[in-house]
Amino acid sequence: MGKILGIDLGTTNSAMAIVEAGEPRVIENIEGARTTPSVVALSKTAERLVGITARRQSVTNPKNTIYGIKRFMGHRFSEDAVQKDRTLVPYTLSEGGDGGVEVTLNDKKYRPEEISAMILAKLKADAEAKLGEPITEAVITVPAYFNDAQRKATKDAGKIAGLEVRRIINEPTAAALAYGFNRKKEEKIVVFDFGGGTFDISVLEVADDVIEVKSTDGDAHLGGRDIDHKIIQWIIAEFKKESGIDVGKDPLALQRLDEAAEKAKIELSTTTESEINIPFITSGPEGPQHLLLKLTRAKLEELSREFIDRALAITERAMNASPFTVGDINEVVLVGGQTRMPAIIEAVRKYFGKEPNKSINPDEVVAVGAAIQAGILQGDVRDVLLLDVIPLSLGIETMGGVATKLIERNTTIPTSKSQVFSTAADNQTSVEIHVVQGERQMASDNKSLGRFILDGIAPAPRGMPQVEVTFDIDANGILQVKAKDRGTNKEQSIRIEASSGLTEEDVKRMQQDADAHKEEDQRKKDLADARNAAEQLLYTSEKSLKDFEGKVSQDLVQEIKNAVAEVQKVRDGDDVSAIKKATDVLSTALQKISSAQAQNAEQTKQNPDEPRDADFEDRPKQE
Amino acid sequence: MHEEDLEIQEEDTGSSDVCKQKIAKLRAELETIKKERQEYLDGWQRMRADMVNARKIEEQNSARAYERGLEALFEDVARALDGFAAAMQGPVWGTVDEQWRRGFENIRAQLRASLERHGISVFGAIGEPFDPRMHDAVREIEMGEPGTIAEVYSQGYKKGDRVLRAAQVAVVRAQA
Numbered sequence: 086m087g088k089i090l091g092i093d094l095g096t097t098n099s100a101m102a103i104v105e106a107g108e109p110r111v112i113e114n115i116e117g118a119r120t121t122p123s124v125v126a127l128s129k130t131a132e133r134l135v136g137i138t139a140r141r142q143s144v145t146n147p148k149n150t151i152y153g154i155k156r157f158m159g160h161r162f163s164e165d166a167v168q169k170d171r172t173l174v175p176y177t178l179s180e181g182g183d184g185g186v187e188v189t190l191n192d193k194k195y196r197p198e199e200i201s202a203m204i205l206a207k208l209k210a211d212a213e214a215k216l217g218e219p220i221t222e223a224v225i226t227v228p229a230y231f232n233d234a235q236r237k238a239t240k241d242a243g244k245i246a247g248l249e250v251r252r253i254i255n256e257p258t259a260a261a262l263a264y265g266f267n268r269k270k271e272e273k274i275v276v277f278d279f280g281g282g283t284f285d286i287s288v289l290e291v292a293d294d295v296i297e298v299k300s301t302d303g304d305a306h307l308g309g310r311d312i313d314h315k316i317i318q319w320i321i322a323e324f325k326k327e328s329g330i331d332v333g334k335d336p337l338a339l340q341r342l343d344e345a346a347e348k349a350k351i352e353l354s355t356t357t358e359s360e361i362n363i364p365f366i367t368s369g370p371e372g373p374q375h376l377l378l379k380l381t382r383a384k385l386e387e388l389s390r391e392f393i394d395r396a397l398a399i400t401e402r403a404m405n406a407s408p409f410t411v412g413d414i415n416e417v418v419l420v421g422g423q424t425r426m427p428a429i430i431e432a433v434r435k436y437f438g439k440e441p442n443k444s445i446n447p448d449e450v451v452a453v454g455a456a457i458q459a460g461i462l463q464g465d466v467r468d469v470l471l472l473d474v475i476p477l478s479l480g481i482e483t484m485g486g487v488a489t490k491l492i493e494r495n496t497t498i499p500t501s502k503s504q505v506f507s508t509a510a511d512n513q514t515s516v517e518i519h520v521v522q523g524e525r526q527m528a529s530d531n532k533s534l535g536r537f538i539l540d541g542i543a544p545a546p547r548g549m550p551q552v553e554v555t556f557d558i559d560a561n562g563i564l565q566v567k568a569k570d571r572g573t574n575k576e577q578s579i580r581i582e583a584s585s586g587l588t589e590e591d592v593k594r595m596q597q598d599a600d601a602h603k604e605e606d607q608r609k610k611d612l613a614d615a616r617n618a619a620e621q622l623l624y625t626s627e628k629s630l631k632d633f634e635g636k637v638s639q640d641l642v643q644e645i646k647n648a649v650a651e652v653q654k655v656r657d658g659d660d661v662s663a664i665k666k667a668t669d670v671l672s673t674a675l676q677k678i679s680s681a682q683a684q685n686a687e688q689t690k691q692n693p694d695e696p697r698d699a700d701f702e703d704r705p706k707q708e
Numbered sequence: 709m710h711e712e713d714l715e716i717q718e719e720d721t722g723s724s725d726v727c728k729q730k731i732a733k734l735r736a737e738l739e740t741i742k743k744e745r746q747e748y749l750d751g752w753q754r755m756r757a758d759m760v761n762a763r764k765i766e767e768q769n770s771a772r773a774y775e776r777g778l779e780a781l782f783e784d785v786a787r788a789l790d791g792f793a794a795a796m797q798g799p800v801w802g803t804v805d806e807q808w809r810r811g812f813e814n815i816r817a818q819l820r821a822s823l824e825r826h827g828i829s830v831f832g833a834i835g836e837p838f839d840p841r842m843h844d845a846v847r848e849i850e851m852g853e854p855g856t857i858a859e860v861y862s863q864g865y866k867k868g869d870r871v872l873r874a875a876q877v878a879v880v881r882a883q884a
């Protein structure tokens with residue numbers, strides 16, 4: 086079965102996506118762009134152009150370049166909206182035989198459906214070229230306020246383009262689908278769509294797998310372009326103040342300004358200041374003039390304030406028209422490129438009192454949602470094989486009481502992971518494997534799932550034995566932990582059922598605990614690390630002093646002994662920096678041995694199979 | 709699919725009727741298990757295929773992401789080149805000290821040459837026929853050969869056949 090294409094057929098731009106291997110993916114058009122201008126033209130040579138090429142030639146061919154056709158879909162010619170918009174477009178609109186709207190392209194009349202079909206046909210052809218397979222079916226999105234006639238016209242456009250339209254869905258619904266909100270019960274969602282030229286707000290409710298539009302409002306002539314114009318006007322005014330020259334009439338200068346303004350606006354979404362640098366913008370009586378201005382985010386926000394306020398007033402209207410209060414809303418979704426602006430995000434956050442969803446590219450989220458609907462229809466989003474993730478990390482306790490994670494939380498199961506550990510003391514013949522669950526740094530703060538002992542390890546200096554620990558979780562969440570001594574091949578294991586009956590609240594609480602104790606835990610971990618390092622160094626010093634007895638000067642021996650005493654004094658205290666300082670002193674003293682021995686001491690060869698330097702806590706040491 | 713008959717071990721010395729019933733039951737069970745096994749195998753194969761496909765797509769995407777990164781860098785550099793173009797057009801440029809002028813022209817040539825080495829070429833010249841695949845018409849002008857480029861506001865750039873940035877041009881208006 087072929088793939089079903091998800092299409093966001095927009096007023097200004099369109100986008101498309103498919104679901105592949107269960108994941109939605111945006112498809113680029115043939116020009117390599119992820120969105121396609123919704124513009125159609127018939128060139129002077131009677132060639133049909135769609136998308137960016139149509140837009141590029143529009144000034145040379147305004148009467149035969151159709152943009153914004155979506156505004157006329159499914160309307161009757163006599164309607165007020167049509168009569169009003171008619172005066173705003175350079176192409177010719179007329180009344181069709183059935184009272185509908187017709188546009189003229191090179192003396193031939195077309196219905197809006199046919200123009201939309203040309204856009205859809207390009208998307209279809211480009212998708213086929215990219216995917217290498219024919220596309221015959223589609224899911225197309227329409228604004229929530231579209232009536233039956235408008236929806237039918239959109240469906241017809243698909244048919245003319247050679248697409249069987251499997252479903253027409255609302256744009257806000259698609260956005261909610263993209264975020265997976267259809268899977269939650271009883272959700273109340275607001276979709277805030279601030280695009281390049283239009284603003285739409287919708288209030289949705291999810292109930293029994295159906296997403297219902299409760300209210301919708303908007304402004305067909307409010308968008309990001311308004312903000313761009315405002316920036317351009319500001320730059321022109323600033324430049325005039327500075328140089329006395331008005332660049333507002335110079336088409337070349339305006340062109341460069343337009344680009345620079347948009348670039349500055351985008352940059353200010355991530356920075357607080359942007360430089361607008363246009364060298365040689367024009368020539369004055371005193372020679373070439375350069376434009377160099379700083380636009381701050383604060384200034385940009387001041388320039389955009391009126392548009393943001395307008396959008397918020399409309400939002401309030403839509404909320405009032407819905408059966409909900411602001412406090413009822415569970416999720417807010419941002420759609421449209423302009424919603425990347427921090428001031429807009431902030432305004433939305435403030436109004437709804439919650440963080441809006443913005444992780445999916447706002448230019449693509451509607452197309453992605455359409456693709457997800459298509460995926461459900463083509464059966465790609467199957468529920469048969471639900472892959473679970475583990476909610477909390479799993480690991481073991483290692484030297485100093487540190488929890489060493491083997492499997493991180495949110496890992497998809499089934500999965501397995503092995504890591505090699507070693508002993509913490511000389512001639513240690515057994516290790517205890519303490520399995521813990523949770524995000525905290527110290528083992529004792531996490532949930533203990535079980536413990537077992539692996540013994541029979543051949544006596545060896547610390548760090549030499551290699552103990553391989555393997556965690557294996559099956560699809561049911563059952564954990565098997567196995568420890569194996571590579572030296573003797575002895576092994577021991579434990580089986581832990583599920584996550585030991587943790588409820589969703591437990592999981593949430595444990596995750597929150599980790600966040601709440603983050604700093605404190607980090608301090609404990611740092612202390613444990615410092616102590617472990619001190620321990621290791623003491624061990625090395627003892628060994629070195631024995632090995633090099635009589636081979637180094639008495640002064641150096643004394644220096645090392647003093648340093649050792651200092652480390653021993655502070656290592657059990659809580660002062661991390663004191664421990665670090667003492668170990669540093671000791672480490673420097675120890676290095677003097679090697680530099681003294683550098684000439685005659687033979688380089689000990691590194692064992693290539695050396696185990697990781699994470700060590701087990703030694704089992705009852707002072708027994 | 710042909711499957712060899714299931715061998716069933718006889719328990720005790722039950723009557724042949726009981727045995728037959730047992731065989732029938734086990735056969736039915738086997739059928740279910742065969743069906744399930746096929747289902748699981750299918751699912752497993754599909755999963756493996758999905759993973760391989762996802763990896764392929766990922767590779768394409770990362771290659772594309774790399775290209776996009778380069779293109780983004782290029783777009784920024786192109787603006788600096790526009791600055792050079794703006795400086796050098798018009799009569800004032802000819803009055804600049806020759807050594808300085810040549811120096812600047814050489815820097816511009818150097819920048820262009822480095823783009824060329826990465827396969828990026830410049831296009832857009834007065835007199836060429838207007839082609840919306842390559843040119844972005846900013847406005848129309850009355851004088852000249854209709855349908856050709858009358859002025860170039862900013863040069864276009866392409867890599868192979870792919871237009872990275874259309875040239876911004878003024879086009880001579882066609883006769884009505």
